[in-house]
Amino acid sequence: MAHTTLSHLVTLSSSRFSRLGHSTRFLRKPTPLSPVPLTGDGFRCCCSAATDEPSPSPSAMKRVVSGVQPTGSVHLGNYLGAIKNWVALQDTYETLFFIVDLHAITLPYDTQELRKSTRDTAALYLACGVDISKASVFVQSHVRAHSELMWLLSSSTPIGWLQKMTQFKEKSRKEGGENAAVALLTYPVLMASDIVLYQSDFVPVGDDQKQHIELARDLAQRVNNLYGGRKWKKLGGRGGSIFKIPEPLIPQVGARVMSLTDGLSKMSKSAPSDQSRINLLDSKDLIADKIKRCKTDSFAGLEFDNAERPECNNLLSVYQIVSGKTKEEVIEECKDMSWGSFKPLLADALIEHLSPIQVRYQEITADRAYLNKVLSDGADRATEIADATLYNLRQAMGFYMRDSSD
Known part of the structure; x- marks a missing residue:
């Protein structure tokens, strides 16, 4: 498309x-x-x-x-x-x-x-x-x-x-x-x-x-x-x-x-802070900044489906979808990562995924x-x-x- x-x-x-x-x-x-x-x-x-x-x-x-x-x-x-x-x-x-x-x-x-x-x-x-x-x-x-x-x-x-x-x-x-x-x-x-x-x-x-x-x-x-x-x-x-x-x-x-600021709340347009969401038309720098500042935890490694780590599960799920990888591939890739290593990876995947959408949007609205x-x-x-x-x-x-x- x-x-x-x-x-x-x-x-x-x-x-x-x-x-x-x-x-x-x-x-x-x-x-x-x-x-x-x-x-x-x-x-x-x-x-x-x-x-x-x-x-x-x-x-x-x-x-x-x-x-x-x-x-x-x-x-x-x-x-x-x-x-x-x-x-x-x-x-x-x-x-x-x-x-x-x-x-x-x-x-x-x-x-x-x-x-x-x-x-x-x-x-x-x-x-x-x-x-x-x-x-x-x-x-x-x-x-x-x-x-x-x-x-x-x-x-x-x-x-x-x-x-x-x-x-x-x-x-x-x-x-x-x-x-x-x-x-x-x-x-x-x-x-x-x-x-x-x-x-x-x-x-x-x-x-x-x-x-x-x-x-x-x-x-x-x-x-x-x-x-x-x-x-x-x-x-x-x-x-x-x-x-x-x-x-x-x-x-x-x-x-x-x-939400990027609360892993227990749904990402919402009505949330008062724009920091809580990635908008489809956000610039590359803004996406990188929001991911850099998003809420995480102090546990070692990254994992899905841990009730004590809602933010971790949310960010890994987002990465899985925008990267096109399977859950098993993401588990293997990220299990030993620190947040400092994972956040740039997620930001780059988001930017790469959303960039063609933003280009196409500009063509349509013109x-x-x-x-x-x-x-x-x-x-x-x-x-x-x-x-x-x-x-x-x-x-x-x-x-x-x-x-x-x-």
Whole structure:
């Protein structure tokens, strides 16, 4: 991807999309979820199975959706925990990746910065290797069905489910309780809408996001029970399930990259210190300085999976991923190293890995028309799927349909 020209990248694989037949796909009774080969290395899910069968045709591909908020700079945790893994999925699955700008307004934000960050995040998706001939890339707010589906799902969501969400408890406390926006409570419904809107089979998530996937699964099943089956058929629909029940897809390595200043806390955009994270667009000198200053311990040698050494495990895991080495190779290489020897090694590996991404990012952002076309085409593609889902749900919920013959 990093060496592909802009003119080539802007050519969407329209023939591939047209033969998928998505405008009518969800008007038919869905087939039960069946095991599918998971050929992207380093992923696991409860319904994957190894097989020697050839790759499925586009129409038979399972669908994966995922997104990242545009608030703050995209950092190493976003990249290794999400975006890098997307690249491994796009050959095996039909993929939709979007910038979740609607989620970015649940807390106070800068309006000018939101616009810029949305554009920058989209450019970084592409610079990191997301290939628009295989994946749809778009901005969440450009597909209005996200907001409408959230409202429809909200009518079936018990408020007790939302009050139990861990992130709501944490963030509302920081915002001062009663001063917190309603959106902070209800945004998990929007996240569920993001997933079920596209009839997703799998959702790549870190371990800390599994609670949100469970909510999406519970909501999808609840709506299926309330409005699907024979009740929907009596209203003129096809009957059966309205939504697929999505499965989490969790990378075995790099699912949760921790802070450089605290090995027990996740690397985060919202952390007050920029020293706690490596941003994808950090300069070489800044990366080297952050690694030099990052928190370590006083134990001899380096090792994985020691609960007393969270920072050591985190830094070795990062090195393993960006160097492309196996865990066993890293253990053998680093077991007798001191921090003074390992930190420059890690910094060099990070710089080497991120440098092509930074170069590609500069090329993409220099061509605004190209990026706008990518996002417009991606939104059009996503809208086709989303509108079919919304049509079915409106019908099943008993709304008087536009141009209805009743």
